[in-house]
Amino acid sequence: MADTTLTWLGHSAFRLDTSGGKRIYVDPFLNGNPKCPENEREPERADIVAVTHGHGDHVGDTVDIAKKHGSTVVAIVELSGWLGQQGVDDDKLPGPNKGGTVDVEGVKFTVVNAFHTGSAPDGSYGGDPAGFVVTTEDGKTLYFAGDTCVFGDMQLIGRIYEPDVAIVPIGDHYTMGPKEASVAIELLGVKRVVPCHWGTFGLLTGTPDQLEVPAGVTVEKLEPGDSITV
Numbered sequence: 001m002a003d004t005t006l007t008w009l010g011h012s013a014f015r016l017d018t019s020g021g022k023r024i025y026v027d028p029f030l031n032g033n034p035k036c037p038e039n040e041r042e043p044e045r046a047d048i049v050a051v052t053h054g055h056g057d058h059v060g061d062t063v064d065i066a067k068k069h070g071s072t073v074v075a076i077v078e079l080s081g082w083l084g085q086q087g088v089d090d091d092k093l094p095g096p097n098k099g100g101t102v103d104v105e106g107v108k109f110t111v112v113n114a115f116h117t118g119s120a121p122d123g124s125y126g127g128d129p130a131g132f133v134v135t136t137e138d139g140k141t142l143y144f145a146g147d148t149c150v151f152g153d154m155q156l157i158g159r160i161y162e163p164d165v166a167i168v169p170i171g172d173h174y175t176m177g178p179k180e181a182s183v184a185i186e187l188l189g190v191k192r193v194v195p196c197h198w199g200t201f202g203l204l205t206g207t208p209d210q211l212e213v214p215a216g217v218t219v220e221k222l223e224p225g226d227s228i229t230v
Contacts, residue, residue: 003229004140010035010224011200012058012147012169020137022107024048026144029060035200037225043069048104050134051075052146053118054082054126063088074102074109078127082120098130108135112157114148116175133161140164140230143188147197150180150187158188165230166190169197170211171204178210185213194220194228
C-alpha cells in the first residue's frame with residue numbers, strides 16, 4: 001500500500017493523496033493564488049474536494065474542478081446548496097453540518113468548529129466556517145483547522161480525534177497569528193504541524209519561525225509544492 005501524502009499548494013490549498021489511491025483537494029484556491037506552483041493549477045484528477053468555508057480564497061476553483069472531474073464536494077450544508085446552484089451535481093454534495101461525519105469512498109470527513117466569518121463568493125449566505133478532521137482508508141487522521149482564531153475546544157478536537165497532523169493558519173490579520181497558533185498546537189496535543197495561510201499576501205505577516213511549540217512537536221516548514229508523508 002502506498003503512503004498517504006500531503007502537498008501544500010500555497011495559502012490554505014492542499015492536495016491529499018491517500019494510500020488507497022484517492023486524490024483530495026482541500027480549499028483549492030489554485031488559479032489566482034500567487035503561491036500555487038504553476039504545474040498544480042490544473043488538476044489532472046480530483047476524487048474529492050473539501051471546502052472549509054465560502055470565502056473566495058478557499059472555494060477557489062472548486063466548481064470548475066467538480067464539473068470537470070465529477071468530484072464529490074464536502075462542504076457545510078448551506079455552502080453545498082450554493083455550490084449546487086453553481087452547477088455542481090447535487091448527488092455529489094453530501095452537505096454535512098458541524099459534528100457530522102460523511103464517508104466518501106472510504107475516506108471520512110468530520111465537520112468541526114472554527115471561529116471566523118463567512119459568506120459565499122458572491123456575498124450570499126454560505127453557512128458557518130468550519131474545520132475538517134479527515135480520516136483516510138489506512139486510519140491516518142488530519143485536522144484542517146480552516147480559517148480560525150484559537151479557541152479552547154481545540155482541546156476536545158485533540159482528545160476525540162487524536163490527529164496525526166494538524167494544519168493550522170498562522171498568517172495573522174484574518175486568522176490567528178503565530179502567538180495564538182502556538183497555543184492552539186499545545187491545546188491540540190499534536191506532534192506534527194503544517195502551518196498555512198501565511199506568506200500569500202502582504203497582510204499575512206506570520207511565519208513558521210515565529211511559532212513556539214512544546215518539545216517533541218515537529219513544525220513542517222513547507223514551501224508551496226512540498227509534500228510530507230502522513
